[in-house]
Amino acid sequence: MCTAMETVYSDMDSSSCDYFMHDDEDSCSSMHASSPSSSIGKPNSPASDSQGPCATDMGQKKRRRGRARNEATVHVVKKNRRVKANDRERNRMHSLNDALETLRTVLPAFPDDSKLTKIETLRFAHNYIWALSETIRIADIEQRQNKSRADASLLLPSTCVIDAPSPGSDACSWSSSASSSSSSPSYCTSSPSSPAYDCFAIRFVFLQNICTFFPTHTTPTRSPLHRS
DNA sequence: TAGGCCATCTGGTCCT
DNA sequence: AGGACCAGATGGCCTA
Numbered sequence: 336m337c338t339a340m341e342t343v344y345s346d347m348d349s350s351s352c353d354y355f356m357h358d359d360e361d362s363c364s365s366m367h368a369s370s371p372s373s374s375i376g377k378p379n380s381p382a383s384d385s386q387g388p389c390a391t392d393m394g395q396k397k398r399r400r401g402r403a404r405n406e407a408t409v410h411v412v413k414k415n416r417r418v419k420a421n422d423r424e425r426n427r428m429h430s431l432n433d434a435l436e437t438l439r440t441v442l443p444a445f446p447d448d449s450k451l452t453k454i455e456t457l458r459f460a461h462n463y464i465w466a467l468s469e470t471i472r473i474a475d476i477e478q479r480q481n482k483s484r485a486d487a488s489l490l491l492p493s494t495c496v497i498d499a500p501s502p503g504s505d506a507c508s509w510s511s512s513a514s515s516s517s518s519s520p521s522y523c524t525s526s527p528s529s530p531a532y533d534c535f536a537i538r539f540v541f542l543q544n545i546c547t548f549f550p551t552h553t554t555p556t557r558s559p560l561h562r563s
Numbered sequence: 564t565a566g567g568c569c570a571t572c573t574g575g576t577c578c579t
Numbered sequence: 580a581g582g583a584c585c586a587g588a589t590g591g592c593c594t595a
Contacts, residue, residue, distance in 0.1 A: 416581090417572085417573075417574095419581095419582095420572090420573085420574095420581095420582085421571075421572060421573080423582070423583080424571080424572075424573085424583090424584090425570085425571070425572090427583075427584080428570075428571080432569095432570095452567090452568065452569090453568085453569085454568095
């Protein structure tokens, strides 16, 4: 159980309580108000505060020396706590940077491109996901249209496997990481109104989405997909 | 040299 | 009680 006073004095290390026990009466009463032993049975009792270790016949010199040691100890404890907190915060930021670096590796990038900044990475990822979603949506629409066309003409299109557009063949100079979709082959025919045409159309739309929307959502000075 | 980006420190707040 | 998270401050590095 944590009392309000204990919360207030949470910065004070429990190992330094011995020094408070030998401190002067003011600080001693305040500490005893927060100590479990003094609060049990008699919460906030002035009588109990005036009794016990504080009401001893210690000399002034001993009290002063005790306070000095206590302040020094509290200072050291606080400093150690701060050092530990700084270390944790550093590690936390490092893990955050690692996650950002992982995100960079799955985003399309040019080989000679300079590293995306943090904000650029996040914005690019946002637009990249949006473009992918948009491409899937358009592909779904196209597929349904083709199916209805096929049903109407009672023609079953023959299938074949096409290669993905070679890197650099489009306006965006697509990187190898971005063309990873070629690993999942597309089945199509050669007719302009066929799935083959749709495959290219979908990729075109996707690349257009990336090229069109990414720069408008990033800082005007740096747009990775449009750098020379 | 100004401005952008980054790492780190720090104190406050919230959560477990 | 201690850790996680957050935002502000600060100083270093780099580039136009």
